[in-house]
Amino acid sequence: MTASTSSVADVMGGPAGQRGWRARLTAWRVPLSILALCLLPWVLPSQALAVNVLIYGLVAVGYNLLFGYTGLLSFGHAAFFGAGAYVTGIAIGQFGVPWYAAVALGILAGGALAFVIGVLSIRTRGIYFSMVTLALSQLVYYSALQASSLTGGENGLRGFTVAKIDLFGWTIDFLNPLNKYYVIMVFAAAALWLVSRILNSPFGAVIEAIRENETRARACGYDVERTKLISFTLSGLICALAGTLSALHLAIVPLDILHYHTSGMIVMMTLLGGAGSFFGPFVGALAFLLMEDVVSLWTSHWQIVVGTVFILFVLFLPRGIWGTALAWRAGR
Amino acid sequence: MNNDNNKDHAEETTMTDESKGLPFLTRRAALAGIAAGGATLAMPGILRAQGETIRIGFPTPLTGPFAAEAKDQVKSAELAVKLVNDRGGVAGRKVELLVRDDKLNAGEAATRTLELIEKDKVHAIVGALSSAVQLAVNEVTRARGVIYVSISQSDTINESKDFSRFTFHEALNPHMTTAAVAKHTFTKDSKVAYLVADYAYGHEMLRGFKRAQAAIGATSVGESLHPFGAADYSTFMPRLRSMRPDILCICNFGRDQANAVKQAVDFGMNRQAKIVVPVLLHNQRLAIGPDAFEGVVGGANYYWGLEDTVPSAKAFNDAFKAANGGAYPTDYGAYGFTGVSSLLLAMEKAGGTDTDKVIAALEALKYDVAKGPQHYRACDHQSVQSVLVLESKKKAEMKNEADLFKVLASEPASETILRSCSELGFPA
């Protein structure tokens, strides 16, 4: 999907009026996101769903960095999401590592895996890039299936429930869904701030230049391969963070987290919300999970509804919910 | 858990202290600033006044390859609830079943279970149709002190590592199923070849068969692992044939089993060997047809044909048919009935939903609701029950559409067919 939405327009500038509110939105995007996230558990049907929106929103934000901003369609991001979750779970359950250290280990492991898969896949192009990332992530899936003494194999990883967390002398009951939500939200907010900083930095401008025209970016003297690799790794790091949070939230790691269906779901969420826009991925995760949650309550055929909505978006609203809203606002 | 103003809840917290594997959950857990408001929302124990409806959560894979089994589970579970409500409920309280789609995905199941506990404030959970989903629900309910009746096969969940004193296993496990099937198919002279799905459940079935094989004195002529979820088994057939077995034991489940059996028959394996599987599924047999399954022997927890010998089976069949337009109950469906029924019987004995009392009642319960006498073993909460050994009928022998199997034997309920408590890691 060609995702030429908000930020390029921001850099280039537009009609004065448009530019004003756009710029303000961009400047305030992190505090605004955090405010919206604070309200989430109070408006959604359940807190468990709210935590899932946080986690998948974060995965989509990470994925968007690569797909929406750099223009690379990866079908293997389940690997980084899953790696973060597995490493965190294993560190807590089998090595007794404190939860915060386990989170750090999970992020590092997912980032390292992203770096390796990035190095291997960046040299392929177009559809082959999607396929290599798919193949390599399936290898990760089957490795986790085989290494059952470490990962629990098909039964999934379990036995690492974090019931309370100690922080600066305070003990927080982590089984309480609201506490859990807000703890996880702190991490999500930090990641959002980081992504916002990356996008505002010169690096952010370079990756968008690559998306718009790789040949021109190369001609301008940018090291395209290196930039892609950094973007890939950063994207993997954020997905890995989401994975570690998912492990803390569910207290299990299902093998399915590594399956290419998960990668597909991440792509769908990102697109649904609007690839290449800052708020889009979160909006997409929210819309996708809410739709799935609500529709599957009244029919077991929820997939036909989700699939149809997705097709309609590709056909008629390729900029996604948020991207379309932005364009509509700008067009007035 | 961090709120002391609720007596019910305080009791639960103390209970959790004693539960295995969670020594770190204590009542000292202090209050975080933002928790004050949320605490009330999170309390599963609050609002449990007398007369309040008893809510039972029921996660099951309504979408995915086992949707047919899942729908049968729901029908049977709803029947169990209806029968109790018709009698006036449990201790004067109505019972309600909250069915949720777990999509055969452990992560989804964990989320749905959290919702059921935190939002719907269920009093107990019954359900799951895969080992992974069952273990996920077990993990969530164990940490929160919620009673869970699991109705899916697994040896892993019996072991002390995953033990939860809140969890009861209504389903058979691979060990007891394979023991019964082997007892009625293997002889001293048997030469057995194994085709095994390469994941925990497959290995558990293989282990069970091999142990029985050793006890019987049969010989193993070889084993071949296949990837979990494989669609094509042609590449395994030449080697299996070269082993020259007279029993081909296919240790997998569901779609894998259907594909493997069908292709083994295509390759003519059934002419040189008898095909034996750990579990014969009613719906899989329907999906593949009588020809491929002709003469295949396997175990089951339930078959409607049991009604000829077991009065409770007759009663269950009749009630099920009356409620579902004449349809027959199936094996995995019956788990939904026996699982919900035993839980409700225990709640009745306990006079309500007090967790400790219900657990004590379940541990002491002797019940016969569909398949003869059953009880939960003390150490691992495994339901001790009969195991059926079935043979798939020829098309010509079928009296009607649901007449799929011959009951070769019914291995009576006995703890001797289970692994011992000490082997599972429980203190003697």
Place this chain on the structure above:
Amino acid sequence: MDAELIAMQLFSGVALGAILIMVALGLSIIFGMLGVVNFAHGALFMIGAYAGLWVASLTGSFWWGLLIAPIAIGAFGMLIERVLIRPLYKRSVDDPLLLTFGLGYVLVEAVRIVFGSDGIPFQTPPQLAGVADLGIGFFPVYRLFVVGVVAVVLVLLWLGLEKTRFGLIVRAGAKDPQIMRVLGVDIATVWLLVFGLGIGLTALGGVLAAPMRNVNPERGSLVLAEAFVVTVIGGMGSLIGAVVAGLLVGVAISMTALFAPEMATIVMFALMALVLLVRPHGLFGKPVRG
């Protein structure tokens, strides 16, 4: 391990390879000519099997199912192209991929609604039941028949693409659609027909595979993975590539099934990763731009 077993295993691998080629063919042709990555390929494969089953049960003959289902599903494929895919040609290659990804969900669920989720028996046609003695071992007659059909289809395809005027247009259109338009060729109709042909072949594969594997709504998911691996290893859009890759993957799976059976699924993806690392555009594929 005796030589007979290894020979038999090798033969099983080649036969499996033929089935994999059949599975991958439709995907490969559509990508090669139209540049569309069809993620609904698995779902259409599955629908082909259901259509075949339905026609066979109406007519009482497997052969009518084998003949009519691919044509009917091919026509359905043209409808998909006309309504859903055509508006996306001007956009990035990712768009048809994503659209068909969603379409896959819809088709699978539609089949569940119409035919139920538990699957339906599909008997091997009685003329082709039984096993044949190959001298080195026994092999199902039906699988030998499938290998024969695949060979015939490949020859016909090759003749059609190399020896007919339509084949010439298709090949030229794949290289440069702009020139074809200038030359007054109605390229839109050509693409419509090629898409229909690809989907028809996919459905044919579905019907052929039905008596070997189960007919159920989820069977397409595995097929999609297999088809992608074969197509990508061969080089997307290359017919000869699909044939070589299909045989390669079939034999690789067969040999791992003998020597390291638990790796039999991994080997497929490992092979694909390996090939792409050495040749980033597959064995016979053309390099792609950005």
